[in-house]
Amino acid sequence: MRRFLAAILFCSTLVAQAPPPSAGRVAAPVAAASAQVQSPKLVLAIVIDQFRYDYLTRYKSEYTGGLKRLMDRGAVFTNAYFEHVPTVTAVGHSAFLSGATPAMSGIIANDWWERSEKKRVSSVTPVPGSKGSKMVGAEGNGSTPERLLQSTVGDELKMARKGGKVIGVSIKDRSAILPVGHMADAAYWFDDNSGNFVSATYYFPNGQLPAWVGDLNRARPGDKYAGREWLGHRAPEQKGKALYNELSFTPWGNELIQQAALAALKNEKLGTGTKVDLLAVSYSSNDYVGHRYGPDRPEAHDMALRVDKLIGELLTAAEAQAGAGRVLVALTADHGVAPVVEEMIPLKMPAGRPNGAAWRAEVEKALSARYGNGSWVTDTPDLAMVLNQDTINAKKLDRAQVEHVAAETLREQPHVFRVYTRTQLLSGSVSADQLDLRVRNGFNAARSPDLTVIPDPYWVAGQAGGTTHGTPFTYDAHVPVIFYGPQIKAGRYHFNIAVIDIAPTLSTILEIEPPSGSVGRALHEIIK
Numbered sequence: 001m002r003r004f005l006a007a008i009l010f011c012s013t014l015v016a017q018a019p020p021p022s023a024g025r026v027a028a029p030v031a032a033a034s035a036q037v038q039s040p041k042l043v044l045a046i047v048i049d050q051f052r053y054d055y056l057t058r059y060k061s062e063y064t065g066g067l068k069r070l071m072d073r074g075a076v077f078t079n080a081y082f083e084h085v086p087t088v089t090a091v092g093h094s095a096f097l098s099g100a101t102p103a104m105s106g107i108i109a110n111d112w113w114e115r116s117e118k119k120r121v122s123s124v125t126p127v128p129g130s131k132g133s134k135m136v137g138a139e140g141n142g143s144t145p146e147r148l149l150q151s152t153v154g155d156e157l158k159m160a161r162k163g164g165k166v167i168g169v170s171i172k173d174r175s176a177i178l179p180v181g182h183m184a185d186a187a188y189w190f191d192d193n194s195g196n197f198v199s200a201t202y203y204f205p206n207g208q209l210p211a212w213v214g215d216l217n218r219a220r221p222g223d224k225y226a227g228r229e230w231l232g233h234r235a236p237e238q239k240g241k242a243l244y245n246e247l248s249f250t251p252w253g254n255e256l257i258q259q260a261a262l263a264a265l266k267n268e269k270l271g272t273g274t275k276v277d278l279l280a281v282s283y284s285s286n287d288y289v290g291h292r293y294g295p296d297r298p299e300a301h302d303m304a305l306r307v308d309k310l311i312g313e314l315l316t317a318a319e320a321q322a323g324a325g326r327v328l329v330a331l332t333a334d335h336g337v338a339p340v341v342e343e344m345i346p347l348k349m350p351a352g353r354p355n356g357a358a359w360r361a362e363v364e365k366a367l368s369a370r371y372g373n374g375s376w377v378t379d380t381p382d383l384a385m386v387l388n389q390d391t392i393n394a395k396k397l398d399r400a401q402v403e404h405v406a407a408e409t410l411r412e413q414p415h416v417f418r419v420y421t422r423t424q425l426l427s428g429s430v431s432a433d434q435l436d437l438r439v440r441n442g443f444n445a446a447r448s449p450d451l452t453v454i455p456d457p458y459w460v461a462g463q464a465g466g467t468t469h470g471t472p473f474t475y476d477a478h479v480p481v482i483f484y485g486p487q488i489k490a491g492r493y494h495f496n497i498a499v500i501d502i503a504p505t506l507s508t509i510l511e512i513e514p515p516s517g518s519v520g521r522a523l524h525e526i527i528k
Contacts, residue, residue: 037528038486040328042271043153043506044318045097045179045280048307049089049172049287050469051333052295053080053478055304066311070331074484075526076492082335082477083498085442085452086382086470090123092334092479092499093178093282097152099503099518101441106149107178108447113379113386115446120379123147124174126202133200137209137217138191142200143173145182150517152181153506154278159183160512164275165268169261171253171284175334179280185268188213188260190253192244195222197260212267213260221259225252231299249292251306253285258310262317271322276510281314282334283307294340294467325486328509330502333479337469338460351458352415356383359413359453366409367402371395376406382470383461384449385410399423403450410451415459420452438472487528497523 056071063071070076084091084101086109094100094107102108111122124143126133133142157163168180168187176187184203191198196217201207209217222244227237230250236243247253261281264270270277286303293299311331318327344351360380367376372395379386385406392402403421410419418439420430425443430436439452454471455461462468469476481499484490487509500520507514508522 038323038325040276040486040510041273041326042318042322042328043276043278043510044314044327044329045153045278046311046314046329046331047093047096047175047179047280047282048331048333048480049175049282049284050290050335050337051286051304051307051480052336052475053078053480055295055300056480059301059304062305063308065309065313066315067308069312069315070329070482070484073490074329074482075488075490075523077481077497077523078492078494079496080332080479080481081474081496081498082479083438083441083500085439085454085472087335087472087476088382088470089172089287089334090174090178091442093175094123094148095500096332096334097154097179097181097280097503097506098148098150098515099500099507099520100150100515101500101519102448103441103444104150104517104519106147106444106447108442108444109381110174112381112447113449115386115389120381121147122174124177131201133202134207135191135198136200136204136207137196137198137213138194140191140193142202143177143189144200144202145177145180145184145187146202148178148181151515152179153503153510153512153515154179154280155181155183156507156512156515157276157278157510162276162510162512164273164277165270166278167264167268167270168280168282169257169264170282171248171257172282175282175284176280179282180278186210186264188264190222190244190248190256190260192248193241195220195240195244197221197256210267212263216260216263221256222247222252225250228252231302233299248285248288250289251285251303253288254283254303254307254310257281257283257285258314261314265314265317265321269321271318271326279318283310287334290337291466291468294343294465295337296339296343328485328487328506329483330506331480331482331484332499332502335469336474336476336479338458338467338471338473338475340465340467341458341460342464344458349458350456351460352456353464354383354415354455354459354461356380356461359383359410359416360385362413363406363409366405370405371397371402379449381449383453383455385451385453387450406451410453415456416453417456417459418454422448422450425452435472438477483523483526489526489528491526493523493525 127146154166166184168176170176171190374391400423504514
């Protein structure tokens with residue numbers, strides 16, 4: 001009952017995204033060419049992993065493929081944001097087609113300390129008591145959507161008896177699985193140990209992949225890149241695990257995703273049946289490249305131009321198969337990225353690398369000084385902290401007071417912007433500014449850490465030369481949102497929206513129930 005009431009509290013305090021019907025819009029939507037608007041036969045849901053909104057504007061004149069087509073003919077939102085923390089892959093992908101913030105979806109991070117299991121789990125680790133899951137197509141444990149607490153657009157299509165096939169494709173398991181939800185026919189990802197595209201017994205209980213996936217794997221799609229060079233970076237000469245691991249950090253990783261997506265489109269005959277099919281494709285390599293080199297290097301620039309061409313090929317193939325005007329497209333990113341610290345400092349921007357280990361040591365020291373020696377911190381995911389409940393219980397301490405002492409200690413550390421305790425977020429006792437609301441929207445009572453720590457802007461954890469994401473600041477939260485296809489009014493829309501508005505908008509067009517945890521709004525301004 002307490003969790004239910006907490007969920008109601010968070011839902012009621014979400015940021016209101018609804019502007020006046022014409023607020024901020026400078027370009028009038030393009031009128032429909034004909035009075036008859038066709039219904040979609042295929043929903044193409046595209047995520048570019050780690051793709052800031054300003055990549056659209058920086059390289060606009062150089063795009064010639066799918067991004068150009070979508071920007072020219074689609075409904076482009078120039079101010080779309082994630083209204084949650086942390087801004088990471090699993091959370092962004094789960095929000096995309098569920099319309100749910102982490103408070104509702106339960107997907108609070110890529111992985112987290114699960115208190116009930118007393119261990120760290122990933123967002124796609126099978127839950128206790130389920131049948132479990134094995135990988136299909138390679139050796140190893142399989143992944144599932146079981147930790148996602150809400151439905152998705154694909155699930156709602158299925159439950160409305162309107163859905164045909166629902167399939168997800170990516171390099172990452174979580175990026176293939178979380179957008180398509182519980183009832184998907186399949187999710188496929190790339191196993192960098194075997195070089196195969198794989199799935200899980202969750203989708204294929206008989207342990208057999210479809211014949212077309214087997215054909216794709218027998219062709220050894222990754223092997224042809226051995227020894228290839230890209231912008232001065234050379235792939236390993238030898239075929240095998242080292243090569244397959246490195247492909248994600250090159251444009252060839254996205255090319256592998258494209259091969260699997262086009263093969264799924266063709267062999268599953270998506271968009272040709274009497275029901276609406278859904279294909280979700282997440283281009284992961286932009287993220288790997290961005291982490292390694294940063295957003296302002298030639299590598300990130302080239303990746304943007306190459307993914308533009310891949311999206312163009314995918315759109316052309318989808319429309320050729322389903323028919324012109326029968327493919328409904330929604331494109332976004334799962335998060336942005338911070339600039340590289342070492343490139344910011346010469347520009348006289350405040351930037352640096354926080355010392356998370358030192359923060360943890362100071363908390364351990366402060367709690368030991370106050371309450372006696374003990375093991376006080378169990379885990380430190382992404383600079384957050386999970387306190388050791390066994391120690392707190394053994395010493396018969398008040399949990400809220402221990403959190404308070406730890407939080408005050410953290411607030412005294414250099415380059416800590418804000419600290420939130422679990423008790424504080426449970427009670428809703430935070431201010432109503434945008435940053436606080438994003439933290440609150442990211443808080444799930446059962447799964448979130450005891451202390452959420454936000455470093456100063458442009459203070460980025462990790463090794464020198466690389467970068468990451470995860471904060472509520474605009475460089476991590478501002479992403480593209482573009483709709484294209486039947487029933488969409490093309491134009492540029494400048495009022496603020498949230499990425500969680502995508503799912504209810506698709507649901508409105510498809511005339512199905514919005515996903516169960518959807519807290520966004522239907523963007524009626526773009527619907528014919």
